[in-house]
Amino acid sequence: MCGGGSGHEPAHAGYVVKGILAGAVAGNVFASPSATQVGRGIELLDNDKGTVIIVKNYTGDVLNFGLAKEQYAAQHPEKSKRIKFVIVGDDVAVGREQGKIVGRRGLAGTVLVYKIAGALADRGGSLEEVYFMSEWVAGRLATIGVSLGHTHVPGTASASSELISSEIEIGMGIHNESGHSRLSPIPKLSELVPQLLDFLTSTTDDDRSFVPFKGNDHVVALVNNLGGLSELELSGIVAEVRKELDTRNFKIHRILAGTFMTSLNMSGFSLTLLLLPAGGEKDAPELNTILSLLDDKSEAPGWKWSSASTPLPISVQIAPQQEKIVKASHGRIFAENPRDFVDSVTRSAHGLIKAEPDITRMDSVAGDGDCGLTLKAGSEGVLTKISAGDITGNDIVRSIIVISQVAEEVMGGTSGALYSIFFSGLAQGLQASLPNGGEANPDVWSHALSTALANLYTYTRARPPSRTLVDPLSAFVEALAKADNDIAAAVFAASKAAEATKDLVAKAGRSAYLEGDRLQKEQVADPGAWGVKVILENLA
Incomplete structure (x- = not known):
């Protein structure tokens, strides 16, 4: 008893x-x-x-x-x-x-x-x-x-201690x-x-x-x-x-x-x-x-x-992760300026880390509050790969595949999957343009980005304007192709598209579940779109 x-x-x-x-x-x-x-x-x-x-x-x-x-x-x-x-x-x-x-x-x-x-x-x-x-x-x-x-x-008053x-x-x-x-x-x-x-x-x-x-x-x-x-x-x-x-x-x-x-x-x-x-x-x-x-x-x-x-020993419960080895099936593709390539990726990663509080604040209203932390985690993973020498301008296909793996494994969730699919498509586009390897000039990059965007559209119904990361990404890729590879003009178009999400009704993503015009009234941008804006502005 x-x-x-x-x-x-x-x-x-x-x-x-x-x-x-x-x-x-x-x-x-x-x-x-x-x-x-x-x-x-x-x-x-x-x-x-x-x-x-x-x-x-x-x-x-x-x-x-x-x-x-x-x-x-x-x-x-x-x-x-x-x-x-x-x-x-x-x-x-x-x-x-x-x-x-x-x-x-x-x-x-x-x-x-x-x-x-x-x-x-x-x-x-x-x-x-x-x-x-x-x-x-x-x-x-x-x-x-x-x-x-x-x-x-x-049934009692709240405790005073x-x-x-x-x-x-x-x-x-x-x-x-x-x-x-x-x-x-x-x-x-x-x-x-x-x-x-x-x-x-x-x-x-x-x-x-x-x-x-x-x-x-x-x-x-x-x-x-x-x-x-x-x-x-x-x-x-x-x-x-x-x-x-x-x-x-x-x-x-x-x-x-x-x-x-x-x-x-x-x-x-x-x-x-x-x-x-x-x-x-x-x-x-x-x-x-x-x-x-x-x-x-x-x-x-x-x-x-x-x-x-x-209880089993922890070493037995957790299987060791097998390192993925990226093997090139095509000729090596390199950047016009390998150092600038790495510097640009580094700037974008640091830019996302710095922007994490703002993106988190946006996502606390428009989503589930984790977008900023997810992008920060992915950025830290990319910086770790740069430090390890796994991301270089001398083999950009391998580098982009490594970034895709980081997005999948470190970021996870919807954002991680979208980024990973996009970067996988980008690697495929580069290889299709230069099957025997060589230098990736602006035309090659523009074609590869269009391939990557088309690849992404296979797996998401979001189309601009949708108040998602697709809005600035699509604006950037399309402007780059139309503006004769003027990257500054393309980044401006992407930034403008990200800003415009403040006035859009969500058609996809978690924001679509929010009531009425709350986001427009509060002028909250889409956090995923804002993340793309930060990446592109720092890449440029």
């Missing part, structure tokens, strides 16, 4: 399985149920083998569940020996001095006690066996939480209790996780060394969503925790991740380590027994699926 205040869903009712003699008693949000409610729960669970009550170490829970237990024992003296009480306190943020006689708070590690004890009971374990296992696991748990802010209890936007709080309780410390500015995850593991595994801090870690320990790790994280964010945290545990030579037998015990929608997570028994440890269950109990399939709705195997 378990329970406590509401607001920690799926704890606690989510760990009760239909058809199995188990139960949970819930109080109001962040408030213990009354002893009367708990007593009714004990009566409903009355059985011949006995009952183990497991509660988190909070005063209200301990008092009300304890009172109900004692009242039940007094009313049923013949059954008093068949009801056991387990208190779980796994929070390492509260040191011995601060906790004094109250002790550590109960956090997400409590769920591991539920699972292991519940599985043992389901196997037919005796009252004493289940009680011993519960006590043993509870004594080997260390948990710490971290959050970007306090949570708001429905909210963190500012540049702060994060370590050790916050699951009922909005203040934590151990606040950090500002907010550290990167790669810097935060080591600090949290220091709290969990310290053996030198007499005030906070609760679990006997010795080094090279065998552990189970639980990464718990406190309610406000996405699955993607939680997965990133799991990866960083795994990496840091490996660095510290922990032997990770299981990693459990998910929403196990929340604090309503708190924007944070908690990290729990269960220290598994070492070989020959006195009065300890077998390591494999604990793991098998964790692995036993559960029908409880709140228990998230987890792998019943030791």
Whole structure:
């Protein structure tokens, strides 16, 4: 039997399985149920083998569940020996001095006690066996939480102790209790996780060394969503925790991740380590027994699926990337001035990086906010290839194919695909014009650009004016052909087309989903078109 205040869903009712003699008693949000409610729960669970009550170490829970237990024992003296009480306190943020006689708070590690004890009971374990296992696991748990802010209890005034936007709080309780410390500015995850593991595994801090870690320990790790994280964010945290545990030579037998015990929608997570028994440890269950109990399939709705195997080494999980080797199938094509070619590409890359904030701002209104960052990432990838000598003016076809690969692999998404298709078409156009190789003069470039644009049109329905990157790109290619290869005139035409997107209704792209004439009223240019404008102006 378990329970406590509401607001920690799926704890606690989510760990009760239909058809199995188990139960949970819930109080109001962040408030213990009354002893009367708990007593009714004990009566409903009355059985011949006995009952183990497991509660988190909070005063209200301990008092009300304890009172109900004692009242039940007094009313049923013949059954008093068949009801056991387990208190779980796994929070390492509260040191011995601060906790004094109250002790550590109960956090997400409590769920591991539920699972292991519940599985043992389901196997037919005796009252004493289940009680011993519960006590043993509870004594080997260390948990710490971290959050970007306090949570708001429905129906109450907003909390006055909210963190500012540049702060994060370590050790916050699951009922909005203040934590151990606040950090500002907010550290990167790669810097935060080591600090949290220091709290969990310290053996030198007499005030906070609760679990006997010795080094090279065998552990189970639980990464718990406190309610406000996405699955993607939680997965990133799991990866960083795994990496840091490996660095510290922990032997990770299981990693459990998910929403196990929340604090309503708190924007944070908690990290729990269960220290598994070492070989020959006195009065300890077998390591494999604990793991098998964790692995036993559960029908409880709140228990998230987890792998019943030791995590594979990261080196095995990720296949090494095979380097693509660009081989010329035609004669080598080179620029009229190879140095100018590289300088132009370099200028365009730096120009996009500088323009990232403006493009991001545009895309925050007109799209999903990632266009500037995508173009910046692609530009940084191109600069890396230039530094490596993979982009040169002495073999422009190979260089353009390399740029196409960067667009595909580094940029990704729709923009990456469009740029990659265009540059692939450009390489094909150059090879068609100079099958035996040679110098790419303005006529060759103009023909190749027209080929690339036609190639791009095969895969997009956007045609100018469409409020997409096609508008300035098409204007540039067509003006270059009509203006006798006057690149300045072509760039001017492209810039004018990009500016004109401020007054256009979107016909394609994500902007097409925006309501009415909002973009025209706010005079927001298409971010993709603006990116092309920046590239061409710097190329020229």
